[in-house]
Amino acid sequence: MHHLASMHVYPIKSARGIDLSEAVVEPWGLAGDRRWMLVDESGRFLSQRKNPLLATVTVRRESGGRLALHAPSMDELWVEPTADAHLVPVTVWNDEVKAALGSDDAHTWFGRLLGIDARLVHLDDPTRRMPDQEYADASDRVSFADGFPLLLTTTGSLEALNAVMDSPLPMNRFRPNVVIDGPEGWAEDHWRRVRIGEVIFRVVKPCSRCVITTTDQRTGERGPEPLRSLGKHRRFGKKLIFGQNLIPELPATKAGTLRVGDPFEVLESV
Template sequence: MENVLSPAAELAARVSSLFVYPIKSCRGISLSQAPLTPTGFRWDRNWLIVNSKGRGLTQRVEPKLALIEIEFPEEAFAENWVPKKSLNMVVRAPGMDSLNISLATPKDIARGVSVWEWSGSALDEGEQASQWFTNFLGKPCRLVRFDSASETRPVDPNYAPGHFALFSDMYPFLLLSQGSLDALNKLLKEPVPVNRFRPNIFVDGCEPFAEDLWTEIRINDCTFHGVKLCSRCKVPTIDQETGIGGTEPLVTLRSFRSDKVLQPNRKPQGKIYFGQNMVWKDDETRIGRGKAIEVGDHVFVLGRVTSSVEAAT
């Protein structure tokens, strides 16, 4: 795929919302500022709920996870944050007492943890957390935390060699535009909110599906590479307020955002695309500068392809 590089950075959009999802498949947290790490925004998908076999649980099979709310102390997103045992992540769900999880690194190890193609060890958050999630989901569960000190999880090297993720599905960042969401909602009988699609970076001010074409962007002096259109699973069909699933918006998306429609000259695989997966290019010469992005930041496009036909999928 050959990029068409602009002679100068083109102002294309602005950041309208930022989200992190500390426990995979549970509710997200909206932020005004999000500190960057090479594996995603700080705290994003650091935790995973696993079943009795160590397999990660998601809304695909446990839609009730949509009802679990997460609260963080504001200082945990400060640039120079230092872990303290006194600071907690607070977990809440209907009919349950709140659960406090220390942000200090736990010491117990859980082995045989797996999520999608990856398996390894993780940090176990203990019996109290295990019992809380077991009671809520009605099956034996444990809460584990990614062990960044001893484990790595590479993304697909065909798209982003040398990059890593924690417990996110495939890539560290997901970007979506308001224009794309608006275009979809115009076709739906009942519009859906952005939380159905669980982006990290939500931008406004660009044409619908402009993000399909972005191969390199800059936000607040930080460079991101668009590596692959995001293929959607059934999670967008789950109402994040009720945990109840349906058929939309995937039925409508399939009519104009399937691989068959977007790339008619390729063999269709039944994929539906909405949003752009991204990685952050950490520039070592900028240590201490530009390590966070904020709502209101401008989005400059440095490289793009000319059409969705050329976009990586």
């Protein structure tokens, strides 16, 4: 029997994650995951791909949806959703969606940190965005995550990858939401439907990896791995694969709960 080994949310897309022992699963992902995002002056999303210093932004969740943000050489910043926020169009990959504009203080803070014009926005209504309809149903929804509500990885696959690299890397390079302990390396390639605790998920698409995985999630510094080794051992066509995208099988009005240590079960595989 395998179990849920760890669980993580990223309240601000591309900022540092938070480790959790328990989390609510909503139809669009773990509660509070990637509901905030940075955009440029055109409204297009910003990420560690071009702004690796976002890895140095730590986030602490407080009551009422308030977030406390820290970064090296920066004063603490607090942000929170507001009922009367101004909605603006923003773009995540090919998706355009309305989001609530953050405060001027937040724009200034991130502009100073990154050295560019940046605005913080909040997805006040998570039902606005659909996942890729090639892999999802019309009723499915997703937050500001790249494509799907949750990302699953396994410790067995990390061990298999680390075995072909000169220096091992931690799991946080891959920014998963749920990590399953122990399955044989790459077993998740064959999963199509799984249960974690009380929640069932569809396994809809492998996760193709980008330069963010080469970014140290403490310092923002970059190196060649793991993309170099993924290119040798996990190349599928033009994509380098690590992890699987999940969609919860939950009605739009229902939520479930996950806890570290919950049992994991493969319901369907190929």
